[in-house]
Amino acid sequence: MNQLFEDKIKALRARKIEQTKEKIRVEGILDEDDYGRVVPPANSWNIIPNHEDGSFYGFEAWTENFCNLMEVHPVYVDTNDAFAGRWMYFMSKMKKNKWNPAYPYDALKPNIEKYNIICGIGEDAHFAPDFQIGLTLGWDGLIQKIERYKQINNTPEQLHFYDLHIRGIQAVQGWIQRHIDKMEEMYASEEDEATRQHLKEMIETNQWVKNHPPRTLREACQWIIWYHLASRTYNRDGAGGQIDALLQPYYEKDMAEGRITDEIAVYYLACFLINDPIYWQLGGPDKDGNDQTSRISFLILEAADKINTSLNLTVRVYDGLNKDLLRKSVEYLIKNKNGWPRFSGDKALVSGFMKNGYSAELARQRIAVGCNWMSLPGLEYTLNDLVKVNIAKVFEVAYQEMLQQETYSTSLLWEIFNKHLAIAVQTAGDGIRHHLKYQKYNEPELILNLLSHGPIEKGCDVSDGGATYYNLSIDGAGLAIAADSFAALEQRIEKEKKLSWETVIDAVASNYTCEGGEIVRHVLKNSEHYGTEGSIGEKWAMQIRDLFVDLVKGQSAGNYLFIPGFFSWANTIEFGEKVQATPNGRKAGEPIAHGANPVPGFATDGASLALASSIAKIQPGYGNTAPMQWELDPTFAKENHVEIIEAIIKTHVELGGTLINVNIMDKETVLAAHKNPAAYPELVVRVTGFTAYFSMLSPKFRQLVVDRLLEN
């Protein structure tokens, strides 16, 4: 690559490291994605409450706050960058309460607490926009579309709805204009000719995309960035799309017309990717089953390699995928050891989603655009990754109830567990229905409505009937803790008679601190785990999976279709803190197992294969995921093992796997970074579905990453 571009990218990376350090210094730790966000100037903007509780709710207030922020939002221009703008404000986190108190759900709260459910009420985004709408229409085109539908849907409420969206768009356009003004100022005072030329191009790009649909690769990237920055600011929306297919026409046109070279394209794409670690998918089938890989898919990977920051690219693996793209992506995974890309499994995702009654064409369009989740861009409202049932907690409730009975057995425990899991899932389902009923009065989706098929056409919020499909997600977490607990009781007490119920009950009750408790703990801990093929643990895991899937599917009614998944996101610590000691030898408060993963240390030999097989088998099977969190030993993850790693990825997908998140962490580096995080501002780990800077994680979370590394 041309030295100038190399230098610019190097400077962008260096600035990014400084921004990460500043975030830690000013804002402290964050157990989340990096988001590409930078620290806003101190006391530069604050929310405008419309409620006595100091928060703001509803369409009017959200629009008011968003537009007000856009008017004063600092501009961000870096002459090393091809694009203007950065995300700074976490609007949804700046408000005090998540849910409008006018719509209480007190009746659900006791069970939410009892079963440690993350209910999702008041949560936002977590479904995908269709960027094609915006790229086709541009900001003015979106306004014109709204004006058109104003003629059709003209109740006072609908007219108000439309006006608020137009205000939102105009606020974004004003924000872009302020960047143009700033760049013109810089242009006027710039003496270096190359920088002046660069600024001139940035100005022209932004002048065009402020109103019109993009015509070039650079304009398309800048348009996506503006939309995304607005959407991030509004409510942290991090969903991307099929980025290679979205950008391909612009790239090809630019190349055909001699406007760019591959080098320039890679520079643009590097700037595009460093702006925000959005979830983008590469490769995989289009709706007709044809591979979407093109030249730009490779350039995106190349650009990602150049910046090599926290990234969330997913390669869709299927039989028709360009073999070179898969090989290249595995090579980058191994070379950079930064947790990107991830790999999604088309076969199980498509066949699973079709089991809900959808066509193969539609199922293929449901792509990886979130932490653990797939979405149909612009077509569905999902609450993906926002509603979780702590299955380990449900087990604890059932176990405690069994202790009140006269006799004990795993069959009795299973019966009680069934009852409580049913109540827990019903509670989660009721929570979702409550959310759907009132979310428009709480936090309407002002920005995501714009790139959805329906809200503008129908004149109502995407959460309120505007979406084409409602495929609502409920995830189970802590599956392995419950499965292994059932297994340990069955194996050690009922089958082998090595322990008595009384001994186990006393040991668990004392958190294994009673006399002989530690011995009992080890006996239980070393029973047959979920994660070993054909084990008692696996049998229980499958039984729990089947029950959970039936219960979640059973929530479906009318337009609302419920889809089960297994995922814990970054809640493994928080969930674990709420669960007392469990009969699988886990002590009180220890983190629950990760997503659908077995408990760490589940296998002493061939763990990668056992993991890949077990998680492929445990899939809930309706198009939502149970990701495989794969900790790869760096001594194995070397260039000469690319083919082996690729074979494991392909086999997991072939066996039914839906998503693979890979971490390749060097033990010494992680341990050193744990001691002194500030000295490792560039160290990226894939925490779950998202990557994060290790130095930004809380000590508790860093410890979890370290434990996972050591135990695997």
Place this chain on the structure above:
Amino acid sequence: MKGRITSLQRMSIHDGPGIRTVVFMKGCNMRCKWCHNPETWSSNPQIQHIGEKCIHCHTCASICPQKAIQIEAEQIVIDHKKCTVCGICTDACPTQALSVVGRTISTDELWKELEKDLPFFRSSGGGVTISGGEPLLQKEFVKEFLKFCRERKIHTAIETNLSTSWETIEELLPCVDLWMCDCKTYSSEKHRYWTGTDNHIVLQNIQRLAEKRIPLLVRTPVIPEVNDTEEEIESICQFLAPYAGNISYELLGFHTLGFPKYDSLGMPNELKETKGDLPKERLNTLKKMLAKYHFKS
């Protein structure tokens, strides 16, 4: 048919192409002083105690019917002469610090344990490797099992010391895709001293396999002060040189990772005090010598 195995190792990537499951047979006719798998020497089951896993609950000592386990300074000491490997202590051990190494298994049972990894074998071009111990000591079992694998189109490899009759090898030729063997030293005297056996038959078998163009990988474990000289490697290279186009040849650096196994099995380790890992630089220097022979890659 039943055979005696030490263990299975899933996802091996160093014992043949692709992802492999290695079957370590139990029993060996050599006694290489540097062996990092001493648990494979005896054809009989053995008790192994892994100190790191022990929580010092002393359940084993209290339960052993032979009184073969004593506690000395809080540590478990097993009298292997008294121990009958009845397995009572291993069943009782809460942490699996104690285990019986070695079990008898039928070819059907072995297949059942392996078949879960067939999809990984297929996607990676991998398969099954029979290692040891010395697999050819259990020729009939190995032959039946490898035949079974070949019929199911699974790639088969065997790691043998080739210290056996040509007839035995010939019998197995139809069911082995890749042969792997060591050429530990060229000097017979040295070979006898360090392994307890003569190497004439080994060298002869290497020649015969190579002449027949049977896929063959020859390896030399490079042991400090045993065979880590240019002269030693040169002599092996010259022996193999006539067949360089037919065979592959690799050098493997000695490491001490197997040392704790001797302690855990109560076996003497003659090299414990005298040998350390072969320095990487030394191995790389010796590896460079191989280039001029153009062995098959």
